[in-house]
Amino acid sequence: MNTRAVQTDSDHARSDRDALREKADRSELVERITRAIPDDGRVEVLEGLTLHRSSKPTEPLHSVSEPALCVMAQGAKLVHLGDNHHRYDPYHYLLVTSELPIAGEIVEASRDKPYLSMILSLDANLVSSVMVEAGHPAPSNASSVRALDVSPLDNDLLSAMVRLIRLIESPDEADVIGPLIKREIVFRLLQGEQGRRLRHMAVMNGSDHRIASVIQKLHDDFDQAMDVERLAEEVGMSTSSFYAHFKSVTDMTPLQFQKQLRLQEARRLMLTEDLNASTAGYRVGYNNDAQFNREYKRLFGRPPMRDVHRLRESADAAAF
Template sequence: MDGTNHRQTAYEEQRMLSSRMELIERIMRAMPTDGVCEPIQGVHLGRLSTPMEKLHSVLEPSLCIIAQGSKAIFVGDNRYQYDPFNYFLATIELPRVSQVLEASKEKPYLSFRLGLDPNIVGSVLVEAGYMAPSGNADVRAIDVSPLDADLMEAVIRLVRLIETPQHGRVLKPLITREIIYRLLMGDQGGRLCHLTVSGSYTPQIARAIERLRQDFDQSLRIEDLAQEMGMSVSSFHQHFKAVTAMSPLQFQKRLRLQEARRLMLGEDLDATSAAYRVGYNDASYFSREYKSLFGIPPIRDIQQLKETMDENPE
């Protein structure tokens, strides 16, 4: 029996190694230079030749796999690190900070990301007859789990469609459903219920997140938002933080500051104008909040970002 288990383990390891090497090769062919691209709708590839400073953004529901290198994701006070042996799953749009930890010109960081459509996820859940465990209804919306050979091989088949687009219209929906099914049967199956109407308080929290995203520049009373979701204030706080790792006010603040940064960088707004656009009435307070999140005041931060963009136009 021990010999059989050993042979099975060795076989699985060989499958994983073969798939990882193919994923590296295919991403390198699709991306000969650093950057990000979306060669197939919903499929995003990334390449980076140097470790990256922390990047603030909003992460959509996605499956993320690294072919080469490693990365850390920060959400609230939590840190999630993953590499070619683990996958990262996010099931609700959340403000996050990401940082590529391992990358070089000889061995660039290479990544795959598949956006998760709630309608497709819901359809697979129904077809599979999946019932979420009651204890998992309010699990956090993000986590890292070991990557297995079956899931990896399904991802490889999806990436192969980049070079055979004539087959994509028929095969992409089928392979995407297989990937979702394999996620459903894995460690994070219960987490996928965040994308559907299943679960306990998850639908209310998802609605609250969408409301905060739409009206991030408005003054929202948490008491009113909790009442709108049909929850007590204490229950709303508890379940919101359980899913997002942040309080509602922290969540709104990060959305505001990230949008202000985008306005200053992309639309050339000054700090005061950007502050008012995202809902701050006090420019000094905005500057303090901005520095607490990004590490330096707005003017210096934007200047540094522009200098970095000038040095690395790609």
């Protein structure tokens, strides 16, 4: 028998098995998320693992992201970062490697087929540990790496996510097996299309390390006046180089980044501390009420108090 024909038949058989496994995993993921979270909302079902369900599309919902892997079982979502828009669905995963002001909107969801997703928090120490164990080298150049992106979800990563969510119904095993599966998930990510981005999250060398320090400074001092030339000088860059590297990582200029942090914090203050718009704006660094109201409406689509009133009537304020 022709050796090439035998090899071709074997490849076809393997491909068929992979397709069947993928179909079974996707079906199981939908079934288990539906069982674990029967109503709309977000629930942390295991340490670091949150499930999200929505039976209807949403408008853009704003938040500050954390490093995380987002895998969807059903539906579709758009995540807005600066001027860029990232769509993901059951065939693509979202990876976030820094704290970013983002907006997310569910674009495909219904009562019969609700939006269902898993959000796994990522820890830089865990990523570093898996990198060392797997022999992955640290990034060797200083080029900037975008802090949020979408990639195809392969069968091995999908299978690991299914095995992780199974632990919801096996709590006695979760403490022992859960960390092992999380390590596998990080390993799969390091092996995949976004592996370089994940390595940068753990190591943050070169220009990315300097941009990461600026991002942290902006988070800590978002209510203070920004001096871009001084920030660039502190990280050893020219102003033009600093602008270019910052935007390549965050999809925003430093001023846009700070503005979104300020406005999101003002929104939180009005919601949780019942502050009026003028006081909230002043607390986050605005000395001009008209400017605050104008920029708030431009970002959130409504004047401050109308927006807060609407949010109080809404049960779901999750961005991704």
